[in-house]
Amino acid sequence: MISIDGSLGEGGGQILRTSLAFSAALGIPFTISNIRKGREKPGLMRQHLTAVQAAKRICDAQVSGDAVGSTHLTFEPGALHGGEFHFPIGTAGSTTMVMQAILPALMVAPQPTRVTIEGGTHQTHAPSFDFFARALVPLMNRMGPRVEARLERHGFYPAGGGRIVVDVMPATSLLPLNLLSRGGRGKPTLSILLAKLPMNIAERERERVLAKLTIDAPPQCMHFIDSSHSPGNVVLIDVPCEHVTEVFTGIGEVGRPAESVVDHVVNEVRQYIASEAALARHLADQVMVPMAIAAMLTKQSGGSFTTLPLSLHAKTNLQTIAAMTGLTCEASGDRIVTVRI
């Protein structure tokens, strides 16, 4: 049984999700202690539990310590299997974070899978559905399996009520992913989501983006959503490149000016464009685990990529990968970091 120290590095829920993904995919039992040690509210939060429960379902794991506030969890996976899954998670956590814990395993499961998750689709501190579908999923498909994600309803905080459906046609093994270069860059495109809020918010945002970036942003890029349960506002900027598409997300919140939402996303886009790295931070975080699984299954390199200077989050992720798999991940470089797994 592998022991993971949950207080490692950044010490948050990422360690748990990464460990769950490996455990389910490779059948590695693990125990994690000091979960979220030193945080204001230590131990498992509800959003972490939803990830644990989803992972438990896809591999019939035996789990102990899966309670709110628990700082110690033991997860012993059984047989990984695909199938139909439905996870209603409310607003405790995001649909995409649950996918983070289970998608890598479903990509190598013996059966195809359809997973429906109900909850938030666009919320702070979580990958947006658009990022998941347009940036991550194409890269996953490049590794062999066929993943399709569709959004049936948007779910914004605090009402949630969104629904995503992800179909996974698994592969027996995974191909390495090599993304040392992004290739030629296309013109960025803007899309703005606005639900149950005054239209001028979207207009102000569009104008501000246009003032700051050379971007494709026709009036049709503003999408007015009626089906969601609560108000929501999202600013999305896609940067299409030859080998990869990056998606940057800004989430509007009550009390946060539209301009601030825009400026934050624009800064991320500028930083990425100015760099030569293939992947920006969030996407780099997401591809590490599938690459490591590929390496474990093929006993060869899982691939390599270039990215921006590693965040503590990414470093912690690499440490967790090393702890769960015994793989040595190489990270070299200064302004542009090359990661080899």
Next chain:
Amino acid sequence: MAHSQPHSRPARPLVALGMLGTQLDLGSTNKRWEKWRPTVGLCQQPDMLVSRLELLTGSKWTDLRKQVSADIAQVSPETKVVPHTMDIRDPWDFEEAYAALLAFAAKYPFDPDREDYVVHITTGTHVIQICLFLLVESRRIPARLVQTSPPHRSSDPAGTAKIIDLDLTKYASLASRFAREHRDAINTLKSGIRTRNKAFNRTIQDIEHVAANAIDPMLLLGPTGAGKSQLAKRIYELKHARHLAMGPFIEVNCATLRGDSAMSTLFGHRKGAYTGAASDRAGLLKAADKGVLFLDEVGELGLDEQAMLLRALEEKRFLPLGSDEETQSDFQLIAGTNRDLYIDARAGRFREDLLARINLWTFRLPALRDRREDIAPNIEYELDQYAARTGKSVRFTTEASEQYLAFAQTPQATWAGNFRDLSASVTRLATLAEGGRITPTIVDHEITRLNAAWHASQLDSSLATPQASFADSADAAILTRAMGTRAQSIDRFDAVQLAEVLRVCTRARTLSEAGRELFAISRTTKASVNDADRLRKYLARFGLTWDTLPRD
């Protein structure tokens, strides 16, 4: 299928119980998601998973309940909402609200071994909140409280939730505060004296616990001067500080109560109840209403007074002398005695039912001679008291202190009057001190004085109680020493006198010296003195001669 074989006992699911907030939970348009709604927010906390919500709702609020339930289902699919209809006509009416909630609590199948309950006290009228609090505090609902609050800095409409456990020992800072209060209380009971006697200290701890938590009668046993009265006063101070006794402290020594006046002193009288009852009198029991009544030497109380006291204790009412209207008084009783009330009860001198009533919390205060390790701190205390009283600070010289302490702790220092003796002794020493110093000479004199006092008190006690068997007495021993077995043939009438005569002879150097001491009074009025002759003749009556008497 998932098999669940938990490795450890799974955490109990959290069950919340709360009122639908007809103001705070309101909202039907999309705007409601931007607004803090306590009941929805309760189910939306990242660190608290409500498995089931028992939602109390008035029947006219069904639409709102449905809306809130649907919203909870969306944000927290793990939460099952169970509606309960509770119609309270006036939710600001305490009696009605409490009765309704109490009925709900009585019917609800609480299973605290399997479920962890919290009561949500943010919604409902203040009266409802108070009722819920009372039900939790009295454990009629075996739950903790949960208080939800609107968002502070963040814009998150879920707000925050805090669980409040009414078990105060679970809060570290409160626990240390209680420990400090506890120490202070014990210090009060000990009058600030750092006593070292283990038995005594344990007794004080028990007394503190009872005094701070119970209003039942307390019984203090112990010899005269062991500090019963002082302790009773301290107990009262403690109760008063903790708001357990709002009224005054009334103290009376039952040995001082006799006859009609005893009844009247305790229970009061109506004007003209007996000769000399010139006006109404309330009596001490009435005076002690809501306070503490200390009845010292309770064993000295007459049987009639005992009967009346019992009724006053049991029913908090009694009949003043000559009155046909009962008086009420809600007092807490502390009784003191140095007698064995069981023996008194068996002999019919003390009512058994009264004894049973006051014998609930019984504490025995040891005599000072059984607390020798506490003599030193008590001397310090008495000196401080003297200084406080007179404004003069007095200390022992080192030598004097050692000398006094050494004497105080010897077995021959009986401390017959216990702390009363010690207090008087230290007061004398302090008063006689020269320039604020108690010297060895002063201590010397004090030791002589104490010895004499205790000797006299021994005599007093031998006068007070006839010896059961003369054969075992000191007098008998003296006679046997002088006369052998012949001593047994002497009448007790003569034996006592002869024993004292022999005592004097034993100390005296000559027959004449002994005679002078024995006839010291009558010889002053006689023209001619023949003490030696009178003594020789007296001894001869018992076949004794001066020369054959045993000497020291």
